[in-house]
Amino acid sequence: MKHPIPLRYRLRKGGCPKQPDDFRDIKLGDTPYVPDPNCPSWEQGFDNEITHDRLKREHQGSSLSCVGQGWSKYLEMLNLIEEGLVDLSARDIYSQIYLPQGGAYIRDGAKIAVNKGNCLETLLTSYQNENPPTEAFMRLRSDATPQTIADALTYRSKKFVYLDTSYPLTDEDWENIRQVIWQFGGFVSGYKRHCMYVSGYYLKNGKKTIRFINSYGENSDQEYQGDKEIYDISFLMDLPNPPNKINMLKIVGNKTTRKQYLLGKDRKLRWIFNETLLNELHNSGVADKFEVEWKDNLDRYEVGDIWAIIK
Structure with a gap:
């Protein structure tokens, strides 16, 4: 049937x-x-x-x-x-x-x-x-x-x-x-x-x-x-394995898109793509989610591999 x-x-x-x-x-x-x-x-x-x-x-x-x-x-x-x-x-x-x-x-x-x-x-x-x-x-x-x-x-x-x-x-x-x-x-x-x-x-x-x-x-x-x-x-x-850890300096935000990124010691940005990830980074001491440096544009920065910040 x-x-x-x-x-x-x-x-x-x-x-x-x-x-x-x-x-x-x-x-x-x-x-x-x-x-x-x-x-x-x-x-x-x-x-x-x-x-x-x-x-x-x-x-x-x-x-x-x-x-x-x-x-x-x-x-x-x-x-x-x-x-x-x-x-x-x-x-x-x-x-x-x-x-x-x-x-x-x-x-x-x-x-x-x-x-x-x-x-x-x-x-x-x-x-x-x-x-x-x-x-x-x-x-x-x-x-x-x-x-x-x-x-x-x-x-x-x-x-x-x-x-x-x-x-x-x-x-x-x-x-x-x-x-x-x-x-x-x-x-x-x-x-x-x-x-x-x-x-x-x-x-x-x-x-x-x-x-x-x-x-x-x-x-x-x-x-x-x-x-x-x-x-x-x-x-x-098959997602790539995270590369070597890169120290993250601060959170930088785009005023237009409202997207937030981590600025790494290598001067590259990593997009924080959801709230849960941001909270996990905050709890682990990688970033303070309450301190965001907002900028009119981020054209001078290169966007790097997000997996550098994910374990």
Whole structure:
């Protein structure tokens, strides 16, 4: 059965509620990201499954485990690109992040992917006697062992990054989506309170289209052309290691943009891109957040690598 959960229940409950904001999120604009001029156009299209290999389709049954399904499928693709085909456990992720009412936040799945990893399906199966699972089964973790925990670390991933978009999507949003699919193996996102992994993009009937790998078995994949809000787009990227520490002298602010920067001993500026980072720097004694030297413009300064101030 393609959709085992009654439609009214899926729409009311959903497995992927939109997550609350968190200032600690690293967003695409906070990273040393450069669009790739070799990225195929919308007219040419690109799909990670066509380029690399087709992934196995899963069935989440009557559970609300779509966040676990989406992240395990994305991690399978990243491993396929770098090492080879692997079958990872959606239950391993979902059983650690589910909400009391069912479902989970995409960010929590990303944290598992980065901090703990994802073990093989053979070690923590996501099926009940080879049948699609119930919600109660997907929450079980009593059969997790030191072996499953150690195996998950093998498939631990990189830093997760959040792509902030608006609705309806702007031209810039669409272009960022195209680049992320091409450069980072796709992404995980929410759509109509359901989480799925996106593997490709193309034009269909003249409209920009992305393809979701769904978790309701074969022939359940979906296409998206901007008709509803797509949210909490998250992907994994290998951020650079912080360079050697550079002493920070003071905070300098741009009166026009109101952005605040740390001025380093090397006379370069580092943008303080969120309040949480500023508080952490203040608490560690790197900067006094209450002392800001505001300037009309900062043209005479060079902006340096922000990772010099991040541990």
